[in-house]
Amino acid sequence: MAMKIExxxxxxxxxxxKEPEQAPIQAAxxxxxxxxxxxxxxxxxxxxxxxxFECIWVIYYCHRARPWSPKVVPYMDTEQRGVxxxxxxxxxxxLAISAVRLLRREGNALVIRGVDMIDQSPLLDLKPxxxxxxxxxxxxxxxxxxxxxxxxxxxxxxx
Numbered sequence: 518m519a520m521k522i523e524x525x526x527x528x529x530x531x532x533x534x535k536e537p538e539q540a541p542i543q544a545a546x547x548x549x550x551x552x553x554x555x556x557x558x559x560x561x562x563x564x565x566x567x568x569x570f571e572c573i574w575v576i577y578y579c580h581r582a583r584p585w586s587p588k589v590v591p592y593m594d595t596e597q598r599g600v601x602x603x604x605x606x607x608x609x610x611x612l613a614i615s616a617v618r619l620l621r622r623e624g625n626a627l628v629i630r631g632v633d634m635i636d637q638s639p640l641l642d643l644k645p646x647x648x649x650x651x652x653x654x655x656x657x658x659x660x661x662x663x664x665x666x667x668x669x670x671x672x673x674x675x676x
Contacts, residue, residue, distance in 0.1 A: 527563075528556040528640035530577060535636050551620070552632040554640055561625035563643075568622055572646035575615045575629070578639040579606035593662055602660055613638075616646050 532552040554575065556564055567573065584607065590596065591603040600608055617629040627643075 524578070524641055526557075526578070526639035526641060527560040527643075528554055530554050530575070530632075530634050530636070530638040530640055532632055532634050532636045532638070534632075534634070536581075549630065550632050551628060551630045552617075552634065553623075554627040554629060554643075556625045556627070556640070556643075558625055564622060564625070564627065567619065567627070567643070567645065570619060570645040570647075572616055573619050573627075573629070574642075574644040574646055574651075575617055575634070575640070576642040576644070577613055577615075577634055578641055579608075579611040579613050579634075580637065580639055581635055582606035582608070582611040585609045585611070598661060612641070616651075 530552055531554070533550065585600065586607055587600055588597040589600050589603055589605040589607055591598055591605060606613060613634065615631075615633055617631045620628040620630055622628075
């Protein structure tokens with residue numbers, strides 16, 4: 518069943534990473550890098566009450582991702598994997614989600630830390646990170662990642 522879905526960006530992410538190769542592989546690997554999320558004025562009231570949360574989910578569009586492919590070679594491996602078993606940005610809809618630390622609000626902007634998005638990424642949504650809901654300690658199986666040798670470096674971006 519084909520359905521057309523339209524998404525409207527609610528803002529833009531201003532990141533120090535100007536090119537895709539400058540962006541960390543995952544937000545957890547860049548705990549100190551800061552970025553600024555500019556929320557468009559029509560949506561700024563939606564930021565009210567967000568500062569009570571230490572972390573937030575940032576949902577954005579990977580506007581510079583390579584065209585999607587059903588198989589990709591992920592950072593943590595040297596062989597092709599199904600794209601849905603990876604976190605590759607080269608997906609059918611090029612959507613991404615990152616849990617980041619919320620530092621402060623500056624009017625219609627948020628300053629965040631621990632980013633993996635590139636500059637000018639369209640912001641699609643923000644949600645509070647709620648540890649009692651979002652942390653799933655019972656989810657311990659990690660597929661092919663748990664089977665690979667961790668002493669081997671598949672990619673030199675995080676040496």
